[in-house]
Amino acid sequence: MSVFQNKDGKPVLLAMVKAIQDNKAYLGEVDGLIGDGDHGMNMNKGFSLFEKRFADTDFTFTEGLDELGNILFAEIGGSMGPIYGTIFMDSAEAGEDLEEIDVQQLHDMLAAGLEGLQGIVEAQVGDKTLVDTLSPAVDALKAAADAGKPLPEALEDMKAAAQAGKESTKDMVAKYGRSSRLGERSRGVLDAGATSCCIILTAMADAIAAQL
Numbered sequence: 001m002s003v004f005q006n007k008d009g010k011p012v013l014l015a016m017v018k019a020i021q022d023n024k025a026y027l028g029e030v031d032g033l034i035g036d037g038d039h040g041m042n043m044n045k046g047f048s049l050f051e052k053r054f055a056d057t058d059f060t061f062t063e064g065l066d067e068l069g070n071i072l073f074a075e076i077g078g079s080m081g082p083i084y085g086t087i088f089m090d091s092a093e094a095g096e097d098l099e100e101i102d103v104q105q106l107h108d109m110l111a112a113g114l115e116g117l118q119g120i121v122e123a124q125v126g127d128k129t130l131v132d133t134l135s136p137a138v139d140a141l142k143a144a145a146d147a148g149k150p151l152p153e154a155l156e157d158m159k160a161a162a163q164a165g166k167e168s169t170k171d172m173v174a175k176y177g178r179s180s181r182l183g184e185r186s187r188g189v190l191d192a193g194a195t196s197c198c199i200i201l202t203a204m205a206d207a208i209a210a211q212l
Helices: 010-022 024-034 039-054 061-075 080-095 103-120 131-146 151-171 178-186 192-211
Strands: none
Touching: 010 024, 010 039, 010 061, 010 192, 024 039, 024 178, 024 192, 039 061, 039 080, 039 192, 061 080, 080 103, 080 192, 103 131, 103 151, 131 151, 131 192, 151 192
8 A cells, every 4th residue: 555544653752662672772872872871761761651641542543743842842851852753743733634645745744843853953964963863755656756656665765765864973073962062072963963863763773664
């Protein structure tokens, strides 16, 4: 199939939660190399709060994204809460009226999340942030939609672009956040936000594919 049913979103959100929980320690290690080391802990807190509150509730993909975004925005603190909160809530708003989500519509949702993010931070591709993961993933979906690719193939393209974007941050100098104070010393290490974004997008893509 080349469409994902919005109503089938609960397993996708729970897969995203599990991916963050499983990588809590790893994200802390990545962040600790040039940041303050709390990225895994904060992300795990927010995603686990979502799971605790909604595990026994039915919700659509867009409803789940909105609720997760609200929790991250309001309750986990640090800079990444508002960043991920904005991405998820703006993505959800862009798709809230959809019953079926195809490649173009998934692109439009994530593109809205990226646009919302860039409305609150000035980071661009190349600045060693999660934009380096999210922006190529969005571009990959657009290219897949333009080429008429089926959704499973588009999701693989999105994952590959996210992975390549994440890896690209290793060679960059940080421009934002605490690690930006390190200048050249921030080179040679992955960005924690780019890493968590890749984990989230990969889990999302795999779980959507499993519903097709």
